[in-house]
């Protein structure tokens with residue numbers, strides 16, 4: 001469960017990136033964070049990874065108040081997070097399987113656990129098991145992003161954050177990557193995706209939170225990229241869709 005209450009983030013430059021943001025994301029939810037350039041999407045995700053600390057307000061993740069979390073406990077907190085970026089960030093001189101297993105090694109976890117190979121399982125789940133021994137440049141952009149997703153989920157995090165994960169991909173791969181994130185969500189992982197990929201958001205018809213100038217402008221349960229007629233009422237009115 002993610003709870004933001006009246007959160008403001010001002011950078012040292014004085015730029016106010018978020019202002020009075022209040023929202024709740026229950027465990028196992030699937031959320032698109034949309035909004036124009038500079039709306040505050042990345043800043044919001046950075047508060048959740050504790051790359052940045054809110055200036056005021058409350059940021060709670062899984063019962064932990066991130067503004068109160070001491071620096072020495074941040075690495076442990078991050079072990080329960082998976083993060084995916086637009087610019088993929090694989091190590092070019094390591095194979096795909098090495099890239100994924102690094103994520104376990106940093107966490108002090110064993111690759112083979114209870115007779116299972118966690119790296120093989122993750123690569124299988126994202127659909128690139130056949131490419132385990134290849135290097136990143138030998139994969140397409142979409143496959144590289146799948147590898148990055150495998151790296152993000154290999155430790156079985158409960159929260160997966162993705163910042164523009166499809167921005168550098170062609171439409172077909174974008175759709176597949178988002179389908180993959182939805183499949184991971186179905187396995188019980190909370191997923192938050194910052195995106196300006198209109199097609200993907202509209203096709204998915206999932207929860208959409210729109211930021212505008214650092215403020216929440218809209219929070220639709222079955223949303224679209226652009227504000228439209230919301231048939232369901234805003235979160236937290238969970239219920240039966242009224243459109244049949």
Ligand SMILES: Nc1ncnc2c1ncn2[C@@H]1O[C@H](COP(=O)(O)OP(=O)(O)O)[C@@H](O)[C@H]1O
Nearest residue numbers: 011013015017036037038039040041042043044
């Ligand atoms: N490290 C930073 N220092 C100062 N200003 C920043 C920093 N990061 C982002 N900003 C500013 O904060 C605002 C929100 O940025 P960001 O969260 O990156 O928005 P988005 O991801 O929606 O494009 C923008 O005005 C941006 O220029």
Ligand SMILES: [Mg+2]
Nearest residue numbers: 041042043163
């Ligand atoms: Mg951004």
